Amino acid sequence: MPTLREMAYALFGALRLARFDASGLDFFDRSSAAALRSFAAALVVLPAYVLLVLVRPATDETAVSWPTFMVVDAIAYVGSWTAYALVMDEISRWLDRGARYPLFLSVYNWSSVVQMMVYLPAVIIAQSGVLPADLGETVEFAVTLAVLIYQWFVTRVALDVPALPAAGLVLIDMLLSVLISGSADSMQ
Numbered sequence: 441m442p443t444l445r446e447m448a449y450a451l452f453g454a455l456r457l458a459r460f461d462a463s464g465l466d467f468f469d470r471s472s473a474a475a476l477r478s479f480a481a482a483l484v485v486l487p488a489y490v491l492l493v494l495v496r497p498a499t500d501e502t503a504v505s506w507p508t509f510m511v512v513d514a515i516a517y518v519g520s521w522t523a524y525a526l527v528m529d530e531i532s533r534w535l536d537r538g539a540r541y542p543l544f545l546s547v548y549n550w551s552s553v554v555q556m557m558v559y560l561p562a563v564i565i566a567q568s569g570v571l572p573a574d575l576g577e578t579v580e581f582a583v584t585l586a587v588l589i590y591q592w593f594v595t596r597v598a599l600d601v602p603a604l605p606a607a608g609l610v611l612i613d614m615l616l617s618v619l620i621s622g623s624a625d626s627m628q
């Protein structure tokens with residue numbers, strides 16, 4: 441587990457990156473050990489993820505039992521935190537950026553906290569009925585787009601790759617996320 445100081449530095453760095461300030465990278469430990477510790481961000485994000493699951497609309501009237509739902513969602517959550525990390529380990533070497541992979545993984549994981557800080561309120565507002573449905577969907581879409589742009593920037597600066605390859609890596613992340621969540625949804 442990271443120390444509170446390491447977590448605070450990483451979150452501050454992630455917030456700087458959200459302002460498109462590449463100096464946010466200076467707040468991250470670049471070691472492989474720090475990259476492994478950055479998975480603690482999954483625990484930080486977990487309560488918000490549970491809220492997200494609770495507010496998303498039910499899509500199937502023949503839902504599985506609550507324990508089955510929880511197990512499937514837990515597996516999907518762990519999968520979503522590990523699949524892209526494993527894929528990027530290989531891709532970063534293929535791109536000759538293997539030395540930057542620990543930094544990338546730390547930044548990617550801690551930036552997920554910032555993403556959730558923005559995304560969860562948008563989803564809650566959109567699902568609450570406070571806004572007309574079309575406006576709620578627009579807000580959710582705009583926040584999703586902002587999160588993708590943030591991911592693109594994080595990927596570009598952490599791996600030190602050009603804009604187009606960074607966009608491709610974000611697309612791979614999106615595809616994995618859709619695959620994992622689609623698989624989980626099909627089991628529920």
